[in-house]
Amino acid sequence: xxxxxxLDSHVSVSEGTPxxxxxxxxxxxxxxLFWYVQHPNKGLQLLLKYTSAATLVKGINGFEAEFxxxxxxxxxxxxxxxxxxxxxxxCVVRVSGTYKYIFGTGTRLKVLA
Amino acid sequence: xxxxxxxxxxxxxxxxxxxxxxCAQDMNHEYMYWYxxxxxxxxxxxxxxxxxxxxxxxEVPDGYNVSRLKKQNFLLGLESAAPSQTSVYFCASSDPGVxxxxxxxxxxxxxx
Numbered sequence: 439x440x441x442x443x444x445l446d447s448h449v450s451v452s453e454g455t456p457x458x459x460x461x462x463x464x465x466x467x468x469x470x471l472f473w474y475v476q477h478p479n480k481g482l483q484l485l486l487k488y489t490s491a492a493t494l495v496k497g498i499n500g501f502e503a504e505f506x507x508x509x510x511x512x513x514x515x516x517x518x519x520x521x522x523x524x525x526x527x528x529c530v531v532r533v534s535g536t537y538k539y540i541f542g543t544g545t546r547l548k549v550l551a
Numbered sequence: 552x553x554x555x556x557x558x559x560x561x562x563x564x565x566x567x568x569x570x571x572x573x574c575a576q577d578m579n580h581e582y583m584y585w586y587x588x589x590x591x592x593x594x595x596x597x598x599x600x601x602x603x604x605x606x607x608x609x610e611v612p613d614g615y616n617v618s619r620l621k622k623q624n625f626l627l628g629l630e631s632a633a634p635s636q637t638s639v640y641f642c643a644s645s646d647p648g649v650x651x652x653x654x655x656x657x658x659x660x661x662x663x
Binding site for chain 2: 447
């Protein structure tokens, strides 16, 4: 069965420093993977998605993620954090053969001035 | 376009009461979903629909029912609310092959 594990429940970075949010997946098939962002008291918004094309995926607001099959990872990165990046981030995998999605437990990103 | 809207935004229920949450989307999407979000647990799928008149169970369907009588609407019902159903409920919609879910702003439900 597919699943995703977000390795950190909370991450704090200083403004202007790199962001790394870690996600490992479990899947017997080539997975479809996603990162969503949720700002406080808001709905979720898609940041980026991997659907078996290029392994380095660029998303909105300067975020990118790299699909590494050998490591079963799909970590989210950004070179320089901005205060507006403070939010909760979810790694998501689609259940193969369906249009159901499994969400990770989330990583709350705090950006310090 | 309003995107995905949810009604109501906030509700307080007493144990045993019933209510219906309404989700509406104006993007003509085929697929619609209901999730619940609880602290530390991410989003969990309650029910989903792949087209008008069809529904299916997700991970946590017990205590909920759904209906999709019109393509643009997806209703989530609680027949007899329990404190364990206190949560934030999100609706989402998407289209086949596009793989982007569009989320509503959420409904915060408190069951006393």
